[in-house]
Amino acid sequence: MQTLKAPQSAKRATIDRGDVERLPAMRPGFCDHCQNALPKSAINHHSRFCSSACRQTWWKIAKLRGAKLYYHLMVWRGHRGRKGTPGAGRLGMISSMVDRFIQSDRE
Numbered sequence: 001m002q003t004l005k006a007p008q009s010a011k012r013a014t015i016d017r018g019d020v021e022r023l024p025a026m027r028p029g030f031c032d033h034c035q036n037a038l039p040k041s042a043i044n045h046h047s048r049f050c051s052s053a054c055r056q057t058w059w060k061i062a063k064l065r066g067a068k069l070y071y072h073l074m075v076w077r078g079h080r081g082r083k084g085t086p087g088a089g090r091l092g093m094i095s096s097m098v099d100r101f102i103q104s105d106r107e
């Protein structure tokens with residue numbers, strides 16, 4: 001399998017949370033984590049979360065899930081999903097993972 005080496009500058013890569021925090025809510029007016037209606041103050045501040053606890057939990061889950069998705073996406077991209085390569089079937093795998101995330105969040 002193809003291996004990728006991180007450049008020296010990426011050793012301490014950080015996530016620009018601001019870029020992610022500024023994304024629109026998945027369901028406008030509702031918390032992206034607990035799905036409860038956002039309080040008016042959160043809506044006024046264009047927040048996607050009803051509380052700091054929900055924001056922190058969402059980030060923990062996003063990092064774990066995101067790392068798995070990133071891995072599979074990079075393998076897929078490295079082989080463009082060609083049959084007979086490690087990239088074959090990865091997009092389907094990613095889609096299935098997201099389905100399981102959604103199912104798990106509903107339970």
Ligand SMILES: [Zn+2]
Pocket residue numbers: 031032033034035036049050051054
């Ligand atoms: Zn919430």
